[in-house]
Amino acid sequence: MKNIVFIIILFTYTLSSYSQFYKDYSWEEEANIVDLEATLMNESSIGVFEKTIVEFISGKFSNTIIKYETHHYQIKVLNDKGVSKHSNIIIPMNEVTNLKDIKVRIIDKNGELTEFDNNTIDELGDFESSVNFKNFHLAGLNDNSTIEVLYTLEKQYNIHGNKILQKSYSIKKSEFLLIPGPTQGIIKTYSVNSKVKDTIINTYPAKIIKVVDIPAIIDEEYATAIANRQRLSFQCPLPDDNMNQEDYWENIVSNISPIMFPKNIHPKIFEISSEVIQKNEINEYNIANNIDDYIKNNFTISENDNVSLNNINYILENKTSNDFSIIQVYTQLLTAAGINYEIVITSNRYYNRFDPEFFDPNMLREFLIYFPEEKKYIAPNRLEYRIGEAPFDLLGNYGIYIDRMLDFYFSEIIQSDQSYSRIKRNIKIEFERKLKKIVIDEYQEYSGHWATNNRSLLNFSDEEGLAGLKDYLTASGIENKKVINYEIINAELFQKNYNTPFIVNSKISTESLTTKIKNGYQVKIGNVIGMQSQLYEDIDRFHPIEVTYPNQYDYRIVVKIPKGYSIEGLEGLVFNKSYISLMGNKICKFESNYEINENELVISIQEFYKTLRYQKNRYNEFRDVINSAADFYNTSIKFIKK
Template sequence: MIRSAILALFTCTVLLFATQQAVAQSQPYQWKATPALHELPTQYANENAVIIMDQRLHTFLSDEKEGLLLYTTLHKIIRVNKEQGVEMFNKVYVPVAYDAEVQEIQARVITPAGKVINLPADKVLDEEEDGRLYKKFALEGVEKGSEVEYIARIKRNASFFGLEVFQSPVPCAEARFTLTIPAYLVFTCKGYNGFEMAADTVIGEQRISYGSCSNITVVENEKYAQTAQHLKNVQYKLSYNLSKDKDVRLFTWNQLAKNIFDRYSKPEEKEVKAIAAFLKSSKINGETEEAKIIALEDYLKNNISINEQGIGDDAELIEKIVKTKVASNEGFTKLFALCLQQMDIKYHIVFPSKRDDIPLDEKLENYRLIEDPVFYFPGTGKYLEPTNISFRYPYIQPNWAATKGLFLQNTSIGNFNTAYASFKNIAILPYEQSSHNMEVTLRFNSNLDSVLMHSKQIFTGYGASMYRPAFHFLPKDKIQDFTQELMQSVSNSKNIRNIKVANDAFADGYSNKPLTIEGDISSAELFEIAGNKLLLKIGDVIGPQVQMYQEKPRQLPVSVEYPHSLDRKIELTIPDGYSIKNPDDLKFFITEKANEEGTMGFISTYKIEGQKLLIDIHEYYKETAYSMEQFDAFQKVINAAADFNKVVLVLEKKK
């Protein structure tokens, strides 16, 4: 990954000029020798569990042999109130970085009766889940009303960028963070979303930053919300080395831009030759810049296999990649960038401030949050995600757009080429270009015991980009199941025939050709017979809809993955001798503002022409973000679609 490569390079650079000034290690952090149960504030009485105290200490110490090291101490005390809380905390997992050494773990349980049960050291086990390492231990004696306490001490090589998130699935009464560093280093340390950090203080040979936050509530997983950007957290980064040059700020965004420019835009002679031969053999061409971008992306993603970690040391060497056709993410990105450069296609590397992650801060250059790049093409104004084979130009993951991004722009000063950094908005496609539309015709068979339906689903923009990968990466037998399930969702019937798919190729997305999936459906589940009436579940033909009913007050503003519209045209042939008694149930006009379309809405109209009932539905969300003040309107629009889902037409036999 770009992030790991950049961090490694910069860490080495700083360590080279960091003074080897020894700092005596402070006394190890200790818990109370004789613990007692804490008095629990009444506000937490009904919680499954509550973190009484969450203390995290980051200490940088110089060692004559190992250089600068980071010692992290985690200390937590958790009160368990209910059985569910017991299940949550009778086993504890402490995450461990791949380059870290866990020096010690202490844990104990204080029962409601005051008995202390210590964890034997040999009960701490190594565990690996989903590629992450943990220290795991099970605790005895955990019951309602008890407290779980543990301390973990971890040692690792210094990392000059830190992030600690303090929100969890249970509330926290008190959280504390302390950063202790040699006095000759100056870190910028900042709390977010209400976590307060005080100014640093120099005591002897140590510089100390301290912060705290009380009464940290749980951020609920709400529908249409992004939680990460609202989490209470602390971040830090090294800004100055006073022993070297007290006026030179380290790890700036411009410094990052220059370093990445050097890495991706200054190939060695052997790399230039390898790229030239590669492009010649690929026969990539195009009349316009955009056509060349499309052709290059298609060729690279179809012919070079990306292995996230790479295979051996050769996975980042350009001359090896073009021979073996295997690359790491880092190697693939570099290959892509050098091809663009040799084809004289101007691009900028951009690091998105992702909407579903902790955002970048323009004033605190935390390289730890820098990871996956995208390419921006000033000539077309569009983007490309180089290592994601499921997305193709001009689409990047929607949560990476409609946000700010760190743009690394090339510049020339005389004969000297470099780059500088700036934050700009990453545009997302307007709502008209992303849709999930439907065209449906319905009629009853001659015996009036089944509804015959032809349903056509039409996807454009991001709507199509979410489904196209399935037609490329699923096995053939699974593709049929996929389309069958999609059609079944709008009919409640498995009797589906003549399924046809059009414009499912990645190349169709470049020009936004609509991906269409259609078929014929026979359904006895869409209606019921009640005497001389037919009860047609017309609302079901648009498929299941989300309902939003808040039992608790809304916590977070609304986040929509991407702006989009949903237009449905439904044509029902009314059986001879029948009339519709409640057609006005189809009429909806729910928008952001009364009598105005605004930025969101659900509008349904109908007309009857002879034996034809024609329904038009226009649902739309023009923005990705809606404020708390707009939540009530958003909820009404979402629920309008769900309410249409429940509409049942009454077809009554004429007398």
């Protein structure tokens, strides 16, 4: 799996044999048509129940531990969308040594029963990534049918595991049963109200959790819906191991230390250093910046499954690596240059919440290099990033920080530069052809993550993508515009100075913003700031509020007032909505105002989001700020002939 650290520990103790629960487990003999409440009938499918049994036993002919996973679920398919979603059974095969059994039965709306087993179910061999998945097709599935699936996987022993309880469809009842057998079972749940309980299965201790009425994953703007899913993680170590959570973390640190903090420098590294680092250069930022840019311009990241891509000799000789092992080139060069750094291991906050208190290898998906003196990061596998703040999708998550002495600590990945991401715009507007045409002359500065995103699009997009970027950078949302001038400054991914802004000079003309009215023209002046996101729908907020990254907008719009005209509707340009923290500080706001200077209308706008997260119970305050920007975009003023 891409960019993930797996800790798979095989034990060779002689253990007594446990009975195998999965062999006696089966579905009910009679299949029944499932009837649902009327309130659920507007969904495309409903999970009637889902039961997962994870069982560990001693191997019969060896001293190893074997893991069995039994999956049993029933789904009511209500319409064509549901049919499309559930016509295939996709089984991940990671760590699987044998698919022990699979059987499926379908009852259609007329009560007719169709059954499949290992011999009769169709497996699709051309499925994408078929090595890692098995894909079984359910032929003839129709709406208002009930699907029941039962299969068991034999898997390699792995101390760690996890289970996603919440899906893209609602589930009436979910049950997870852990039978640790000769191991010790520990479960931790996330976003789940139910508690794990101890139970007995065939005279052996087990753990069970039952959850009812799990809603479908709700996708909301300004949220990390996938990371917020109801889920659980479990650990099943052997009793004699005496492993606690800190021991797992220490194992990680010990295992990665040879490549993260090399004691021996490869001879080729000194050759590269002399090429990359200027003689007598002592500035840490400049050295790290040059190393980062050199590697990203001269080394290729390969997705091939080739063990040589992990070997430093092969990597340096062929200048090719995978997206994990490329970090070796960084650590070799940084060590040779005498730069102090720390390694950070974390995960994408949109998919996984990093939990320092419960070790789960599934969290260990992203690597950063942190420079504590500079308070800046390098993301080795992100071609679009150069040294600066952490990538936006890692920002706000926790991570483990490891220093050269192999000491480690846990910390939230924070943004040290509070003004990192900003957009500044100076817009000049003049009228031509007796107010029928508007000419917009605009200067824009994008810094921080805005600049990174724009440079990435500019350097890696195809022609269609470049056309979309040009439209975005020249007042997006304005129809029938003619681009007179379009110039980009500081477009290169590498910038010598920290947080150099991405600058755009543009000039456009359009007749789509003016409408003839009695005695003058109405002008959609708000459109010049570009399209804005909105939260107009009045809903009960489900997820906590989380923005993409802290950022700020500062706009100055100067409109030349045509001779012989006055302006009406100026009061509609004034907005002032804010979200005030418990400490009394404005941490989120949209504020706009205007003034008349002789023959010019000057509009000033400031909008900012100072923090990453906002309280869910104050959603309406946050929503008012977002909607104020959208309201301004829809604002018009009138130019009336005197």
